[in-house]
Amino acid sequence: MPLSAADLAAISLSLQLATVTTCILLLLGTPLAWWLSRTGSWLKGPVAAVVALPLVLPPTVLGFYLLMATSPNGPVGRLTESLGLGALPFTFWGLVVGSVCYSMPFVVQPLQNAFSAIGQRPLEMAATLRADAKDRFFNIVLPMALPGFISASVLGFAHTLGEFGVVLMIGGNIPGETRVVSVQIYDHVEALDYAHAHWLAGGMIVFSFLILLLLYLTSDKVAVGSLQLRS
């Protein structure tokens, strides 16, 4: 068996993390992307820039400030402590918070592009056909933006699987809790166990390639064009 129990645990953890993160990002990213695609507010520029920051920042920078904020003495840390949730660093949920921040642009930008592409007209048309705002969102916006949702989910998922720096900063390296695949590979390499590193790293390449291939093959309308993939 080329994969050890620890490797399998890391894979399982990575998949859990990516799934939870993608779900949260779709919930947070949809209203945010909708607002960005429709607003005329001066806040649009600054908000869009903040959302895009993880595209250009080294993950360690983001991880460092997240660690500062969520540590027991940080502002977020005090809040979570007072809510009885304990400190986030070096826990699975700490990883989720970090991943949500880090993968945000990979979900928000495809959604924003998809929403913008719909334009005003179908929504006006639907309004004159007695559809209220909720009706319009679920029956016009969601189906018309479906390719955007697919690409947002795939990119958010794939990017979360691939993160390393933020995980290491905020999650550390606790087996079964925060040791995801990318960290496990790092451990194998540190221990000069290149055979196991190969299996995991190669597996990551194949898996990532396959989901991106699926994305590009299934829909040429999917809005990935404007994104610069960066890990």
Add this chain to the structure above:
Amino acid sequence: MNTAPDHNRLIEAKFSVNLSKPLCCGGASRFELVIDEQLAAHGVTAIFGPSGCGKTTLLRALAGLQPIHSGLLRVAGVAWHDQAGSLQAHQRPVGFVFQEASLFEHLSVAGNLEFARKRAPERLGPTQIQEIREFLEIDQLLPQKPAQLSGGERQRVAIARALLVRPQLLLMDEPLAALDQTRKREILPFLDRLKSELDLPIIYVTHALDEVTRLADDLLIMEKGRVRASGPVDEVLTRLDVPGMLGEEAGAVVEGSVTERDSQWQLLRVDFNGGHLWLRDSGEAIGQCARIRILARDVSLSLADEQASSILNRLPARVIDMAGDTDRAMQMVRLAMGETTLLARISKKSASQLKLHQNQRLWVQIKSVAVLH
């Protein structure tokens, strides 16, 4: 007897709309629409004017797609907008047909129709739906996606979809403007039937005068965000302060009925209030209503009935008044024949030679007439 206006048959619009961005190209960066009109909530009311005059903004304001800043909008006695509040677009019982058909591309034709049917306040029964589908001849299009349809087909589906929400008022924003001549001719008969067969008031925005003269009962002419003239179409089109805007296309619309067919000469006789005309036989049935357009440039005047003329239609008339034309060589003359008003566009020199004056009796010669339907 005091005839109070019947509020159930009226659209009372007294409001203003401010736009910071222009809707059409070439407009000002700030645009204001001010309206204070009572429109008929029956028949076809055309809103006519050049691009950027605010006619589309007015229609969007009626539909609730464009916020009204101040004022009042009451339709058939129900407030759609007043100080107390404003009905949102989805709460207004209108049907809207956009210039480009705006079908939902992710749904089939049947899906588009179903979207509307499900949301109607009172759903139509299967026979009524079938009637609408047959009326617009879209049955064979149902399984198709909008992208597969021609422009004319898309517009027919859009009209059917608008009818399926059971509107009390149908708003049409230049529904033919995006179509070429062939497609236009394909859709116009449907609009004729829409008008004659359904008891549904229609507000019809257009910048094409031929559509106005063919379809409209009432006409509202707009310019730079203000109403220039409004009233029954035959009245507005023969107002002397309006034709200047219409130029070569100025002319009267006359309603009459076909009374006789001359099969020897292939002619039809159309009687109207003020006389009769002989037209080329285009197949209308005896007794059928005919709407006739007589362009001012096709009407000439003479002091006597010139029997030795090739002009078939010579009628006695009386000069109502006259006004200068946008062209300095020309004069617009308004004439009465019975209760019908006609316009003649003649040279100022001729007017002077004929010594035209108010209430003068003379003969009009009509060179050509167009039957609109």
